[in-house]
Amino acid sequence: MTEVADQFTEERSGEVARISHWIDGQRVEGSSGRSGPVYNPATGEQSGEVDFASVEEIDAAVQAAKRAFASWRTVSLSRRTELFFRIRELVHDHAEDLAKLLTLEHGKVLSDAKGEVARGLEVIEFCCGIPELLKGGYSEQASTGIDVYSIRQPLGVVGGITPFNFPAMVPMWMWAPAIACGNTFILKPSEKDPSASMLTAELLKEAGLPDGVFNVVHGDKVAVDAVLEHPEIAAVSFVGSTPIARYVYETGTKNGKRVQALGGAKNHMIVLPDADIDMAADAAVSAGYGSAGERCMAVSMLVCVGHAADDLVGAIQERLPKVKVGNGLDPDSEMGPLVTREHRDKVSSYIDRGSEEGAKVIADGRESAPDGDGFFLGVTLIDEVTPEMDVYKDEIFGPVLGITRVGTYEEAVRLVNENPYGNGVAIFTRDGGVARQFQFEVNAGMVGVNVPIPVPVAYYSFGGWKNSLFGDLHIYGPEGIQFYTQGKVVTSRWPDPTTSKVDLGFPQTR
Ligand code: NAD
Numbered sequence: 001m002t003e004v005a006d007q008f009t010e011e012r013s014g015e016v017a018r019i020s021h022w023i024d025g026q027r028v029e030g031s032s033g034r035s036g037p038v039y040n041p042a043t044g045e046q047s048g049e050v051d052f053a054s055v056e057e058i059d060a061a062v063q064a065a066k067r068a069f070a071s072w073r074t075v076s077l078s079r080r081t082e083l084f085f086r087i088r089e090l091v092h093d094h095a096e097d098l099a100k101l102l103t104l105e106h107g108k109v110l111s112d113a114k115g116e117v118a119r120g121l122e123v124i125e126f127c128c129g130i131p132e133l134l135k136g137g138y139s140e141q142a143s144t145g146i147d148v149y150s151i152r153q154p155l156g157v158v159g160g161i162t163p164f165n166f167p168a169m170v171p172m173w174m175w176a177p178a179i180a181c182g183n184t185f186i187l188k189p190s191e192k193d194p195s196a197s198m199l200t201a202e203l204l205k206e207a208g209l210p211d212g213v214f215n216v217v218h219g220d221k222v223a224v225d226a227v228l229e230h231p232e233i234a235a236v237s238f239v240g241s242t243p244i245a246r247y248v249y250e251t252g253t254k255n256g257k258r259v260q261a262l263g264g265a266k267n268h269m270i271v272l273p274d275a276d277i278d279m280a281a282d283a284a285v286s287a288g289y290g291s292a293g294e295r296c297m298a299v300s301m302l303v304c305v306g307h308a309a310d311d312l313v314g315a316i317q318e319r320l321p322k323v324k325v326g327n328g329l330d331p332d333s334e335m336g337p338l339v340t341r342e343h344r345d346k347v348s349s350y351i352d353r354g355s356e357e358g359a360k361v362i363a364d365g366r367e368s369a370p371d372g373d374g375f376f377l378g379v380t381l382i383d384e385v386t387p388e389m390d391v392y393k394d395e396i397f398g399p400v401l402g403i404t405r406v407g408t409y410e411e412a413v414r415l416v417n418e419n420p421y422g423n424g425v426a427i428f429t430r431d432g433g434v435a436r437q438f439q440f441e442v443n444a445g446m447v448g449v450n451v452p453i454p455v456p457v458a459y460y461s462f463g464g465w466k467n468s469l470f471g472d473l474h475i476y477g478p479e480g481i482q483f484y485t486q487g488k489v490v491t492s493r494w495p496d497p498t499t500s501k502v503d504l505g506f507p508q509t510r
Contacts, residue, residue: 019050019194021057021218022201024064025211032057036191036220041107041337042327044373048105050194052219058186058226061215065157065184066232068212073154073182077131084128084180086207091121094203098168098196103328105193106167107336107375108291110328120172122458123476127180133481134181143509146493152485154182155234155258159227161248163240164190164339165294165397171197173462174237175214177480183234184213188227192339194218228252235484237475238262239296241395242421242467249470260471260483262296262463264395265423269299269452270412270438271308275428279450280308281315283428287452288401289323289379292335293347296468297424297446297453300396301385302403303412309405313362313383316401320363323379326370337375338398344375347398354382354391354402365399387415395421409434417443422465426452445469 030051038048245263368378448454463474
């Protein structure tokens with residue numbers, strides 16, 4: 001296995017690696033004739049070429065998963081638990097290899113990439129408790145001589161479609177609970193950074209997961225549509241941008257599938273005048289620029305109430321020159337490049353757009369970006385942003401932090417509640433009563449009180465409101481288990497001549 005990891009993580013300087021599919025426990029070279037480039041964002045060099053699956057290749061993966069489901073669903077809970085402990089150990093042992101792959105293809109700094117793997121591991125650890133999670137209920141003597149109990153059963157073949165920004169963790173949010181529940185899985189990862197999924201596939205095989213239970217198919221819209229339209233895929237989990245999430249939800253449900261589709265975000269951090277300003281400034285810089293702002297839970301708008309604005313802007317300005325931007329493999333780097341040149345250019349275009357719209361650019365990341373061909377942009381701070389501006393409305397998804405100044409707490413909450421997104425939100429204050437009022441009235445799925453990135457721990461579930469989630473169930477945690485299973489209620493009676501008689505009335509329980 002070490003060799004496999006080495007093969008994945010060698011820096012491939014000058015060499016373009018071919019990244020193929022993983023079907024039925026082995027690598028399968030793509031035959032569609034279509035493929036796409038994968039870059040090292042820190043150098044701008046192409047490091048890989050990933051095969052794009054055709055409709056037929058998606059079907060081959062589904063057939064493998066379907067064959068595997070027949071026996072996988074019969075594997076006992078204790079065997080599944082044992083296997084999940086082995087998976088946990090292997091992912092833990094290869095956390096550095098996975099993290100390095102993330103840095104090489106996504107660009108995030110190594111410490112951040114390790115954090116991503118660690119948060120994904122927590123979901124795998126949660127799934128080690130699958131016997132407890134699948135427990136049903138039992139009612140003895142619901143009616144005379146009749147017992148009623150509930151069980152949860154897997155759905156069959158399920159699919160996951162994932163974004164570029166968490167190439168290891170978001171797939172873990174999906175495949176771990178799906179497989180633990182007894183389903184078999186087809187993963188369509190982002191075509192921008194596909195290698196972490198391939199290393200995951202190798203690790204799962206090494207752990208002893210039967211062939212066909214976990215499959216990876218790469219590609220673009222053709223592959224996604226084939227997943228959404230395949231009659232033998234029972235459910236689809238999606239994480240990505242809002243327009244595609246909406247499309248996936250509508251197309252998947254139209255094709256009879258259960259769908260949870262998590263979309264984009266515009267996360268506000270409200271700072272009240274009584275907040276600990278140093279704590280809030282540290283949080284704003286960490287949550288605004290960590291992973292170069294390419295997190296769906298990144299803080300992108302600071303909403304400052306009253307004099308908090310001047311205090312906070314001053315404190316952030318002191319911190320910005322100290323943020324070290326560079327190649328994520330360099331242990332001194334705190335912020336890496338953006339994922340592609342096109343994305344970097346799109347993000348930087350918002351700096352001019354902001355000043356054209358009347359906002360005040362306090363720090364321009366184009367001036368502080370490292371030289372070279374990497375897709376870098378430095379930290380950008382834009383003050384005096386107002387809600388009708390594009391820099392306020394759009395999910396920029398880069399190291400661009402906006403500041404909106406308001407007079408009261410009520411105005412701040414109104415801004416959050418009127419926003420079409422509702423993923424994460426945070427409030428910074430020392431007033432427990434206001435914080436409690438805030439959690440009661442704010443329209444967002446994940447709320448932080450003096451915590452800027454309130455990603456729920458693995459035994460709760462993750463998900464936003466409004467345009468940040470299409471579907472009924474949040475991802476991972478207890479709702480993840482519910483999503484990947486269907487309930488069945490059994491009403492049973494054993495032969496008892498004293499209670500047996502013909503009765504054409506509707507069954508009564510008394
Ligand atoms: P994206 O929507 O462009 O891509 C996500 C997936 O959809 C990829 O696998 C991609 O191949 C596929 N896809 C892209 N265009 C498609 C099309 N036209 N038809 C069908 N499939 C298509 O998202 P991204 O740029 O990879 O990721 C960033 C986005 O994901 C941001 O909006 C971010 O907020 C969001 N995100 C949300 C969460 C969350 O939990 N809510 C978590 C992470 C990322």
